[in-house]
Amino acid sequence: MSNRAIIQSDNAPQAIGTYSQAVKVGSTVYLSGQIPLVPATMTLVEGDFSAQVVQVFENLSAVCEAAGGSLQQIVKLNIYLTDLSHFATVNEIMARYFQQPYPARAAIGVAQLPKDAAVEMDGVLVTA
DSSP: OTTEEEEOOTTSOOOSSSOOSEEEETTEEEEEEEOSEETTTTEEOSSSHHHHHHHHHHHHHHHHHHTTOOGGGEEEEEEEESOGGGHHHHHHHHHHHOOSSOOEEEEEEOSOOGGGOSEEEEEEEEOO
């Protein structure tokens, strides 16, 4: 595929498996899941659930910027939570990072996430 580009940012956690942080095809960017890893240490951010959500949005933002876009250009966001009772907190923090029109979104309850994170997010971004 000649119009495919691998997106990589040093300001987001490095891939911990066989995947890329994001792949850009034309003007569409497919963002891999981000958990609340601090890029410099590759360890989970310290603090409560809110701190984890903020770190995930910061990680996603760094990858969006490396792709030539921003969080505002995400058209689809998937949120994975190990405890769906935290969804109100996600909404509150998401309002700090996004303005209307908001992206399409799914919230999915899962049994476990990598590194025992409480939240993971992935999405699709359109840069043009």
